Amino acid sequence: MLEKLPEALGHALRDRRAGLDHLVFNRCGLRAGHGTLQVSSLAFADHAEIPARYTADGEGESPPLQWLGVPAGAASLVLVVEDADAPTSEPLVHAIVVDIPPEDGALHEGALQSPGHDGDEVHAGRNSYLRAGWIPPDPPPGHGTHRYAFQLFALAAGEAFSSKPGRDEVAAAIRARAVASGLLIGTYHRPDGSIRAGEPKAATAPLVR
Numbered sequence: 499m500l501e502k503l504p505e506a507l508g509h510a511l512r513d514r515r516a517g518l519d520h521l522v523f524n525r526c527g528l529r530a531g532h533g534t535l536q537v538s539s540l541a542f543a544d545h546a547e548i549p550a551r552y553t554a555d556g557e558g559e560s561p562p563l564q565w566l567g568v569p570a571g572a573a574s575l576v577l578v579v580e581d582a583d584a585p586t587s588e589p590l591v592h593a594i595v596v597d598i599p600p601e602d603g604a605l606h607e608g609a610l611q612s613p614g615h616d617g618d619e620v621h622a623g624r625n626s627y628l629r630a631g632w633i634p635p636d637p638p639p640g641h642g643t644h645r646y647a648f649q650l651f652a653l654a655a656g657e658a659f660s661s662k663p664g665r666d667e668v669a670a671a672i673r674a675r676a677v678a679s680g681l682l683i684g685t686y687h688r689p690d691g692s693i694r695a696g697e698p699k700a701a702t703a704p705l706v707r
Contacts, residue, residue, distance in 0.1 A: 521647050533679075547687075561607060562605065576596050580647050592646065596622075639688050649681055657671075
């Protein structure tokens, strides 16, 4: 939907960004001494551009992710994907997945539900459209490069998550139970305000939490 905004508005909002400091990764007060997860993708390198096929300008499927280094004592993993450069007070939540098996592993391409794709049977939380699944990157035209943070956390055992947990519930669990964390950042921008016709678009205006 954001590709329909006038490019002039994107330029006007260019300096309004949620910021990296507001990512869950940087707000949860992770304890010193916890482990590091190695998060990567076969589709893009850290701080490199996300291919258009995983965005609103392409098929819109979720990208593949891999990780290593899960501590032996972890009970589960949690994935939170946020847009640090959304022109909002807090990052836009593109996906939440909880109860991922506690081991080195992966989510394959299209594992998360997205417009036109069913995805796998994962325990997905609420994104900023208040839906369970993947919001494809869709930055406003003319707003510049957006950074999409794929944040993975290994959690110790604890209280079960609700059926569709939001960012606040997940962040509370991370603050209380995180034993390791990792971060992968992919970028995307729409510099000229164009979008190819006939491709999938989000149908609902974003809401925070």
